[in-house]
Every structure is written in C-alpha cells, then in structure tokens.
Amino acid sequence: MSSLVSLEQLYAPIAADLDAVNGVIRQRLHSDVVLVRQVAEYIIGAGGKRLRPVLVVLVARALGYGDKPGEVRHHELAAVVEFIHTATLLHDDVVDESSLRRGRSTANALFGNAASVLVGDFLYSRAFQMMVGVQDMRVMSVLADATNVIAEGEVLQLLNVRNADATVEEYLRVIHYKTAMLFEAAARLGGILGGLDEAGQDRMALFGRHIGTAFQLIDDVLDYSGDEETTGKHLGDDLAEGKPTLPLIHAMQHGTPEQAAAVRRAIEETGRESFAEVMDAIRATDALAVTRDYAKREAEAARNAISVLECSAFADALNKLCDFAVAREY
Numbered sequence: 001m002s003s004l005v006s007l008e009q010l011y012a013p014i015a016a017d018l019d020a021v022n023g024v025i026r027q028r029l030h031s032d033v034v035l036v037r038q039v040a041e042y043i044i045g046a047g048g049k050r051l052r053p054v055l056v057v058l059v060a061r062a063l064g065y066g067d068k069p070g071e072v073r074h075h076e077l078a079a080v081v082e083f084i085h086t087a088t089l090l091h092d093d094v095v096d097e098s099s100l101r102r103g104r105s106t107a108n109a110l111f112g113n114a115a116s117v118l119v120g121d122f123l124y125s126r127a128f129q130m131m132v133g134v135q136d137m138r139v140m141s142v143l144a145d146a147t148n149v150i151a152e153g154e155v156l157q158l159l160n161v162r163n164a165d166a167t168v169e170e171y172l173r174v175i176h177y178k179t180a181m182l183f184e185a186a187a188r189l190g191g192i193l194g195g196l197d198e199a200g201q202d203r204m205a206l207f208g209r210h211i212g213t214a215f216q217l218i219d220d221v222l223d224y225s226g227d228e229e230t231t232g233k234h235l236g237d238d239l240a241e242g243k244p245t246l247p248l249i250h251a252m253q254h255g256t257p258e259q260a261a262a263v264r265r266a267i268e269e270t271g272r273e274s275f276a277e278v279m280d281a282i283r284a285t286d287a288l289a290v291t292r293d294y295a296k297r298e299a300e301a302a303r304n305a306i307s308v309l310e311c312s313a314f315a316d317a318l319n320k321l322c323d324f325a326v327a328r329e330y
Helices: 007-028 034-045 051-062 073-096 107-111 113-134 137-160 168-193 198-225 246-254 257-284 287-305 313-327
Strands: none
Touching: 007 051, 007 073, 007 313, 034 073, 034 107, 034 113, 051 073, 051 168, 051 198, 051 313, 073 107, 073 113, 073 137, 073 168, 107 113, 113 137, 137 168, 168 198, 168 246, 198 246, 198 257, 198 287, 198 313, 246 257, 246 287, 257 287, 287 313
C-alpha cells in the first residue's frame, strides 16, 4: 500500500480546478429554506473521494479544455455531477436504512427519512437547473439519460435484495446502471468539452464505465475485508441489507453445499448475524481475490480506453486512478 499514490497526489494537477468546483457547489447549494441548506451542506461537507466530478475535470483538461481564459464549463458540470451523486446517496441511505457513511452518521439518521428524500429531490432539480444554464443539448441529453438509468439501477437493486439466485450478469447490470453510469456520463462530458467526436466521446465513456465498475467491485470486497475506521462503513453492511454481491455469488457457486446453503440463508434471512459463517465460505472459495481480479480486468479495460490521450499530467492522473481503483483500502 505504501507505493500507492494517494488521492491528494492524484488530484494535484487539478487542485485549482477542484477549488473552483467547490466554490460552485457552495454557491449553488444556497436555498432560502434552512433545512435544505443544513442537510445539503451536511452531506456535501462529508467530503468523499469526489471521483465523478474529478473525471469531468481530468478528461476535459487532458483534452486541452480549460487552458484558455473563460473555459470554465468543466467546473459547472463537475458540480452538476456531484449534486446528482449526492442526491442518490441521500435516497440510497433511506432505502438501505443506513446509519453510517464516510465515518459519520447518515443524513437520514440525523434529520430523518422525509428530509433526506426531499433534499435529495432538491439536489436533483438544482442539478437540472444548472445543466440547462450550460445551454448545450448534448450535455443535457447525457445527464438526463444518466439520471434515468441510475433510477432504473436503484429499482433493479431493490428487486435483487434477498435474492440468493441473482446471477453474476444481474449483479453486473445493477453495478452498470446504479454506479458506473454516472462515471460514464462524467467522462463523456469531459470528452464533449474537449471537442471529441462521437467515437472519441464513446472511448471516454467506456473509460468511465470500466473505472466505475472497478470501484464498485472493490467497494464490495471492502464490505468483507476493510477496516471500519478507514472505510467509514460497518463491515457486513451489504450482507445486513441482503445484497447478493460478487463475493457472495462466487462463494455460493464454488463452495461446498453446506457453505452455499449458509450464504443463501444469510442473504435471504439472517444477514449480519451470519457474518462469521459467511466469511468462512468467502475465505474457503477465495471470493475476495476473485472479485479483486475482476476489478483489475475492469481497470485495465479503462486504461486501454484512454490510451489515445496525449501524454500530460492529466492523462497520467487518469492512468494512476486505474491503479488506485483496485489497490485502495478505502
């Protein structure tokens, strides 16, 4: 881990851009309704990796956008993407009945479910106000399509809860819709700002899709192996919520009949109560190593998609992000 580049180092080439993005976020969070400000500022202020807005900025800058005076649309669109992501977090935590995120109490735990849902709606609608202000139909189309697919992904995940018969393909479809889609949209927006043609935009979107999938796969690994203080989440949250992620699916497919039955029972009924038994099955089948290997293949596919970029500090940061995605512990 010591050789892994930190996010701070990775983001160094765009430090000034990210300061500008944070300025846009603070400005656009304003509402005359006090509770809206309180909840929105709480969840935005929790920090996080800011991966999705970073993709907008890094891809755009790697393509030369932002070098000229007045080229600042990447800041606005990065903030839009972060607002959409934050809205999904607010809604997710309500659906999942989560109490901890990024090491802090979730907004719904502090302010209640109703406030979290409604402020999530505010952030969605504010994001759409902002994207309209950009006055680019292509940008609006990308973001409108992405938010629709993300909503479908949320429903797909809901349908898979407590479903021990979920296949790897169904699991990956949920990841693509729910998580990777916004990465994909963010990278495509950077391509649009950078003046790429449709084929070029598709390559950037492919990068986003693969890197987003890699990040989610590692999140699913860390749910069974991470340090709670480092990840800011409780171990076994996915199990408690009955989510059949790849480590569990692999353990059921490659474990003994007894191990498969134990994992199935945990998904369908007992949840975190069976954590130790499930961990035995996961270890016996090398399910976490298999999932990490899957994430490595996704990260490599992401790297290949951006091989067309000219050498620059920004392109180098995108490549290092592929390494970080799979080697991280948080």
